[in-house]
Amino acid sequence: MIAIFVFYLFATLVVLSGFMTIFARNPVHNVLWLILAFFNAAGLFLLLGAEFLAFLLVIVYVGAVAVLFLFVVMMLNIDFAELRAGISRYWAIGGVLAVVLLFETLAALLAWNEGGIQIAGRAPTPANVPNIEALGAILYTRYLFIFEAAGIVLLVAMVGAIVLTSRRRGGLRPQNVSKQNRRRPEEATVNMKPGVGQGVEL
C-alpha cells in the first residue's frame, strides 16, 4: 500500500520537475529542477528493487553530469545579485522543497524495506544475487558484444571532442622533454676566470 503511494508521489514529481526543467525561466533553476527529476527517478528505481541503478543515477547524473551543467550555466552571463535579492521571497518555497526531499528519502527507505512495488511481466531476477553481480554477469557475457561496441562509441566521442577543440596556437613555447634531456652540462655552462676589474665576455 505504502509502495503504491510512494510510487505515485515519485512519478508525479518526476513529471512535474521535468516540466519545470523546460518551463523555468532561469537557467540555474532549470538545472536544479533537473536534479530533482533525477532524484525522483532514482527513487522509482529504488521502489523497483534496482538499488544499484538508483545509486548510479544519483552518483553519475546528479553528482557529475548535473553539476557540470550547473558550472556551464554559471558561465552564462546571469546577474546573480538580482537573483540573491529575491532570497527572502523564495525561502518559503525553498524550505518546502527541502522538506519534500527529506520526506521522499524517508518514504523511499520505508517503501524499500516493505519490499518495493510489484509489477507484472518483469524480467526474472535470480534470488539472493545482488544487483551489481547480476548486472555484471549479464553485461560481460550475453551483452559483451554491445558492451565493447559502446566502448567504441565513447572513443568516437573522445576523438570528436579533441578534433573539434584542439588547435595549434602560434607563439607557444611548449616543453620538449627529449630536448631537455639531451642537453649536456658542457653545452649550457662555461667555466670562466675573469681577471680583477674585468667583466665577462659572453
Place this chain on the structure above:
Amino acid sequence: MYRDLLLVAPELFLTLASLVLLLWAAWGGDKAAKAISWVAVACLAAAAFLIPAETGADAVAFAGLVTSDLFAGFSRVLIYGAAAVALLAAAGWFGRAGDYKAEYPVLVIFSAIGMGLMVTASDLLTLYVGLEMQSLSAYVLASFQRSDARSAEAGLKYFVLGALASGLLLYGISLLYGFTGSTMFGDIATALGSPAEEGIEMGRLFGIVFVLAGLAFKVSAVPFHMWTPDVYEGAPTPVTAFFASAPKVAAMALLVRVAVEAMGPVADAWQQIIIFMALASTILGGVAAIGQRNIKRLLAYSSINNVGFALVGLAAGGQAGASSVLFYMTVYIVMTLGSFLVVLRMRDADGEPVESIASLSGLSRTRPGLAAAMAVFMLSLAGIPPLFGFWPKFVVFEAAVRADLVWLAAVAIATSVISAFYYIKIVKIMYFDESAPAFIKEREPIGAALILAAALAVSPLGYLAIPYLTPLTDAAAASLF
C-alpha cells in the same frame, strides 16, 4: 564464439584498422592525412571481402544480438563503397583549403563500423549502439571545417536534433521492451503477434510509433526532415556526399529490418505510418526543392524525395517490397554520389567552392564533359526512361501495384513528375542559359574517373547490370523472411 567473431569479421577488422590509423594520425599529424585516406579506402575494400555469406540460423551471432545475413551483407557492400567514395572525394577537396585533418578518414571508418552494426542488428540494443556510433561520427564530420561558421552551425544543429531523435527512439525502445518483454526482434515479433489486452495494445502501438519516428529522422523522411537542408548545406561538400549516401542506406536497411522482423505481425499498424511518410516525403521533397538557389540544398530536398520513393517500396511490404527498396537505394547512391562529385568540382577562378545554382549557367559551353555528366545524373534522378534512374522507380511502383496499393503508386508517379521539373531546370540552366564565369580547371584524375564511372553506371548501359543486381537484391530480401 569463434563462429560469432567470424560473422562480425568486417566490423572487427575495421575496428582494428581504425585504431591503428588513429595512432598513425596522432603521431603522423595532418601531413599523413592523404596516406591515411588511401589506407582507409584499402581497409574498406578489404572489409568488404570479409563479409560473411551465411543464411538462416547460421547467420545469427552473439545469442541473437547480431544477424549477419545476406541482407546485411548487401547493405554493407553499399555502405563501404559509398564511404570509400566519400574518402576519395575528400582528399582533393579539403587539401586546398588546408584544413584536411588526419582524423577525417578515421571518423569515416568509425561511422562505417556503426553502420555495419545498424544493418546487422537483430536486437534493439545493437540497433541503438550502432546508430549512436554512426551519428556521433557524423556530428563531428558535419562541423569538421571549424573555420567555417556554417559548418559549425550544421554540426550543432545536427547534434541537437539528432539527440532529440535518439531520445524518441529510446523512448520507443523502452515502451516496446516494457510491453513485449524482449529487445530481440524475433521475440518482439512473437509477442506482437499474440493478441494482448486492450491497454497493452495501446502501449505497443506507442512504442512502434516512437521507434519509427526515431528511424525516420535518420533517413530524413517527412515530417522528420527539417535538419536535412541546413546540415547538407553547411557541412563540407564531401561530408554532405557521405551523408546523402551511406547513412541513408544503413538507416533504410535498418528500417526495413525492424519493420519486417520485429513488427512484421502488426503490419497494419506501421503500414499507414510508412505510407504517410512516403507520400509526404515525395510531395515535400518535390515541391520545396523548386525555390532553392543552392545546389546542396536542392540535392538535400532531392534526397528527401528519393527516400519517399524507397519508402513506397517498404509500404508495399513483403519480399518484393524489401527487394525493391534495396534496388532503389543501390541506384540512388550512385546517382547522388555522382551529383555531389560534380558539385565538388564547382570552384571559381580563385579555387573557392561555389554552391549557387546560377553559377552552373552555360556549363555546357565552358565544361561540356562536366555538364553532360551532371545532366545524366539529374535526368536519372528524375527517372526519365532511357536512363537507369527510371528502373528503380519502376521496380518500386511495381511492388506497390502488386500489393494492391495502386493509388499510392499513382500519387508517387504524379509527384515524381513535379520533382522532374527542378531536375530538368538544372539541365536547362546548364545548356541554355547565358554563360556564368567558368569554373577553374584542375587535374583531378580520381574525381574525374569516379564521375565517369557513376555516369556510365546510371546511363542506359546500367540496364546491363539488372540480370546481376536483381537476383542479389532478391536473395538479400529473402533472407529477411
